Amino acid sequence: MTIDPSATIHPSAVIEPGAFIGAGCAVGPFCVVGPKVVLHDRVILKSHVVVAGRTDIGDETVIFPFASIGEIPQDLKFKGEDTQLIIGKRNRIREGVTMNTGTEGGGGITRVGDDCLFMTGAHVGHDVIVGNKVVMANQAALAGHCIVSDDVIIGGLSGIHQFVRLGRGAIIGAVTMVTNDVIPYGLVQGPRGALDGLNLVGLKRRGVARSDITALRAAYQMLAQGDGAFQERAARLGEETDSAYVSEIVNFILGASDRSFLTPS
Known part of the structure; x- marks a missing residue:
């Protein structure tokens, strides 16, 4: 276990042997940090956050209560392989968000870029690649193997089918099911998502x-x-x-x- 002297750890938090806690980090009440977790500088875990698996979290990312980060994939084919979750810098991961590690069949890594916002209850599945400045609204979900490019916005209660790609700057309306790839700057809305124009406001x-x-x-x-x-x-x-x-x-x-x-x- 390595904990930088400048880090703040609440007495009720559990930091398992092997974890790395960087400079200026703050780990709040009742958090659990697993033995293969790396928290880079100034990461904040508010309270009741679980960070498990081989998970690497970039500088200045803030994780809010009851998020579950780095648990095993929700995939019946997963047999305990040593896979990863890599989260970039300055992300905001709100209450109840779940992010899973990768699978051997999907390349072994789930990856999140920089400066993203994951609102309450959002889900990032195994082997997903998320770019920079992505916004996922409340209860939005990415199934396994999705690729989400930079500057994408996904509306609340929306679901993205496994293996779907969302091009840069696309916007997905609320309560939308997306089953196929979305072109860059595309606008998708409707219960069964249909391409309905361009994201002109975002442009x-x-x-x-x-x-x-x-x-x-x-x-x-x-x-x-x-x-x-x-x-x-x-x-x-x-x-x-x-x-x-x-x-x-x-x-x-x-x-x-x-x-x-x-x-x-």
Whole structure:
């Protein structure tokens, strides 16, 4: 066990032998930190937080009461392999959030980027890859093997099917079930999620140039109404565009996927 002298540990907390607690960390009442856990500098565990497994938590991440971080995957194929959960810096992990380690069949690592917000009761399943500045609202859930790119927002009570990819800047409405990949900057809503436009509000908030937004809107129309299959339209679009944002959508559609795509309605 290594505990930096500047760390603050509540007397009721349990720090198991082998754990590493970095400088300026604060471990609150009734927390449990397992023997393979690493808390980097200035991590805060508020109270009643369980951090288990081979879990690495980056600087200045704050975890709120009753979160369960790094427990074994909810996968019947898991047989006790030594897998990991890696969480980046400055994340906010609110009450009751669950995040599981990876599985041998999925690469062995569940990974969360920097500056994300996981609201009450959100779930990050095994072998999921979450980018930076992602927001998951209350009770949203990511099934195993999902890939969530930077700047994605997932609405409350929404569920993302296993192996689905969410492209950068996409937004998922509340109470939505997403069963297929979502293009970058896509807007998805409805009980059975349908691609219903672009996340124009998010693009404007990030200061994307008007010319790029215009190009994205034209690209969306071509994907929705052009001739041929969805991938064929995307390939033609890639040959015609000089917008980096449109090219990102094209590359996403033409890249490897374990699911089909939500297509424009």
